[in-house]
Amino acid sequence: MSAVEVSQTLSPIVYRYSRRNLAAYCFDxxxxxxxxxxxxxxxxxxxxxxxPDMQWTNFSAWLLFFGMVFATAAGFFGIISLIIERPRRxxxxxxxxxxxxxxxxxxxxxxxxxxxxxxxASVVSTGLSLSAATFCFVILAxxxxxxxxxxxxxxx
Amino acid sequence: xxFSFNRLLGTVAVSAFLxxxxxxxxxxxxxKSSQIGADPILPEPNAYLVPPMHVAKAVGWKEGETxxxxxxxKIAAIAQxxxxxxxxxxxxxxxxxxxxxxxxxxxxxxRPKDLIMGWVQKFAGAGAKxxxxxxxxxxxxxxxxxxxxxxxxxxxxxxxxxxxxGSDLYVAxxxxxxxxxxxxxxLKITGPGEKLTDLPGGPIDHHWTKSLTASPDxxxxxxxxxxxxxxxxxxxxxxxxxxxVWEVDRATGxxxxxxxxxxxxxxxxxYPGGNTLWVVxxxxxxxxxxLVPDYLTSVxxxxxxxxxxxxxxxxxxxxxxxxxxxxxxxxxxxxxALSSHVAPLGxxxxxxxxxxxxxxxxxxxxxxxxxxxxxxxGYEVVYVPxxxxxxxxxxxxxxxxxxxxNGETRGRPVGVALDKQGALIVADxxxxxxxxxxxx
Numbered sequence: 001m002s003a004v005e006v007s008q009t010l011s012p013i014v015y016r017y018s019r020r021n022l023a024a025y026c027f028d029x030x031x032x033x034x035x036x037x038x039x040x041x042x043x044x045x046x047x048x049x050x051x052p053d054m055q056w057t058n059f060s061a062w063l064l065f066f067g068m069v070f071a072t073a074a075g076f077f078g079i080i081s082l083i084i085e086r087p088r089r090x091x092x093x094x095x096x097x098x099x100x101x102x103x104x105x106x107x108x109x110x111x112x113x114x115x116x117x118x119x120x121a122s123v124v125s126t127g128l129s130l131s132a133a134t135f136c137f138v139i140l141a142x143x144x145x146x147x148x149x150x151x152x153x154x155x156x
Numbered sequence: 157x158x159f160s161f162n163r164l165l166g167t168v169a170v171s172a173f174l175x176x177x178x179x180x181x182x183x184x185x186x187x188k189s190s191q192i193g194a195d196p197i198l199p200e201p202n203a204y205l206v207p208p209m210h211v212a213k214a215v216g217w218k219e220g221e222t223x224x225x226x227x228x229x230k231i232a233a234i235a236q237x238x239x240x241x242x243x244x245x246x247x248x249x250x251x252x253x254x255x256x257x258x259x260x261x262x263x264x265x266x267r268p269k270d271l272i273m274g275w276v277q278k279f280a281g282a283g284a285k286x287x288x289x290x291x292x293x294x295x296x297x298x299x300x301x302x303x304x305x306x307x308x309x310x311x312x313x314x315x316x317x318x319x320x321x322g323s324d325l326y327v328a329x330x331x332x333x334x335x336x337x338x339x340x341x342x343l344k345i346t347g348p349g350e351k352l353t354d355l356p357g358g359p360i361d362h363h364w365t366k367s368l369t370a371s372p373d374x375x376x377x378x379x380x381x382x383x384x385x386x387x388x389x390x391x392x393x394x395x396x397x398x399x400x401v402w403e404v405d406r407a408t409g410x411x412x413x414x415x416x417x418x419x420x421x422x423x424x425x426x427y428p429g430g431n432t433l434w435v436v437x438x439x440x441x442x443x444x445x446x447l448v449p450d451y452l453t454s455v456x457x458x459x460x461x462x463x464x465x466x467x468x469x470x471x472x473x474x475x476x477x478x479x480x481x482x483x484x485x486x487x488x489x490x491x492x493a494l495s496s497h498v499a500p501l502g503x504x505x506x507x508x509x510x511x512x513x514x515x516x517x518x519x520x521x522x523x524x525x526x527x528x529x530x531x532x533x534g535y536e537v538v539y540v541p542x543x544x545x546x547x548x549x550x551x552x553x554x555x556x557x558x559x560x561x562n563g564e565t566r567g568r569p570v571g572v573a574l575d576k577q578g579a580l581i582v583a584d585x586x587x588x589x590x591x592x593x594x595x596x
Contacts, residue, residue, distance in 0.1 A: 113205040118389040120477035
């Protein structure tokens with residue numbers, strides 16, 4: 001992965017999106033928001049596990065909740081984008097990316113439920129583990145997203 | 157590609173929900189009666205993804221409908237159209253006070269979960285505004301018909317407990333005990349109130365009902381102060397002096413903690429002729445449909461009863477951290493289990509034989525009813541027999557069928573009392589009715 005690709009991954013805004021496919025842009029922004037929210041939830045979970053002040057679990061619960069909102073909206077724009085692009089062939093790498101994103105969504109869904117439990121049990125240890133697993137998949141997704149052309153064949 | 161990704165995602169989400177629904181539906185055939193009495197059977201605690209929740213739809217009483225009482229007894233509505241009547245209290249001349257109240261509505265949304273819980277509360281008819289008043293039912297013919305109804309005292313703040321000592325009438329608002337002057341026969345309080353002591357109200361004020369009674373010699377007041385959370389999920393700070401029974405000195409207003417670890421103590425009552433204080437306690441949620449049993453217990457001076465660290469003695473609650481082994485080691489198991497999630501809110505001891513010898517010396521308990529188990533529990537008034545001032549044998553339903561055949565709730569019993577004729581009085585805060593039960 002080149003430095004350029006890494007920077008493209010971290011800042012989807014620098015991407016040049018085709019004018020007729022704003023949906024792809026929306027997908028990128030929203031999925032980045034979801035990834036950041038889930039990463040934040042890992043951090044606040046970790047802090048709570050070290051310093052049991054309930055406010056940290058409230059932060060986690062909201063980060064996971066809005067992460068799901070972003071992820072769901074991203075999925076919606078992903079479909080729109082796909083309808084616009086109508087790709088002829090989907091690469092194996094692209095499928096892998098889809099699988100990873102799917103894992104994030106499912107993990108985060110269950111993590112939301114676990115975080116709705118009360119007090120210590122909402123985080124330690126299931127909640128924290130799920131947050132950590134979600135984070136690993138977020139990193140994986142970011143790496144695969146770096147080879148963006150394999151996922152979105154962005155037209156000029 | 158994204159299209160199939162989302163379809164797959166949808167499939168996974170749907171099957172996850174179905175799986176959860178299955179878990180929720182398998183409310184095993186647990187014998188509820190094994191949790192009534194001194195040694196309840198306690199199943200292993202659960203950790204849920206979606207805790208069971210089953211809220212009865214509120215429909216109210218239709219014309220002519222009443223709760224059911226055993227054969228040989230009669231039930232009649234003595235007051236209707238009230239606003240959330242919670243607590244009946246009998247004055248020495250036979251007049252009855254009825255506290256009309258609801259929570260102060262101070263609970264902030266702390267988590268996404270709170271949004272859902274707020275909606276559930278509304279569905280159950282528990283979200284209404286508080287009338288903040290006490291109504292007087294005057295029995296001009298001393299026959300138990302209570303033919304006159306008038307406002308006795310308004311401008312209160314989520315009141316619940318009332319107790320009269322001499323000519324001092326104490327009202328427990330959710331945030332303070334206030335004293336009013338009362339002369340026998342007064343139909344209305346006209347003088348101003350005087351605050352005896354503050355009580356823990358907001359912030360949050362999760363369990364807001366402050367039950368109140370006086371010591372037999374009249375020198376002390378006892379007030380139940382419920383916890384500010386289910387199991388300390390709102391932090392330790394907001395639990396200061398909560399989940400406890402306070403003893404308040406009538407002369408000075410000074411208080412000390414009389415009993416603690418009592419999650420939501422209500423129905424504070426001294427056993428007639430003795431110095432033993434009894435309470436009914438609402439135990440914690442989300443450990444399972446059959447955990448933790450609510451209970452009736454005598455409160456020992458300085459006794460600790462577990463909340464939030466442990467339940468029913470030394471059974472540790474895994475959701476609490478840091479734990480307090482020092483406190484758990486001295487946690488007292490309660491005297492008498494009432495079975496899980498029945499939500500007991502009212503307690504009255506019967507010392508007259510007007511209802512028959514079989515209902516003499518024991519306790520009537522108003523069970524508001526469950527919301528967090530698949531099969532409803534509570535929604536009735538039960539009788540717990542006492543022998544030698546101790547609960548003995550099995551609690552038996554006395555006033556039933558607050559739920560109709562469709563599982564909709566017509567009423568929910570709260571406070572109970574016995575009137576001058578020895579009839580049982582039940583406040584029904586959903587049916588907005590006060591019921592009176594007599595022997596035929």
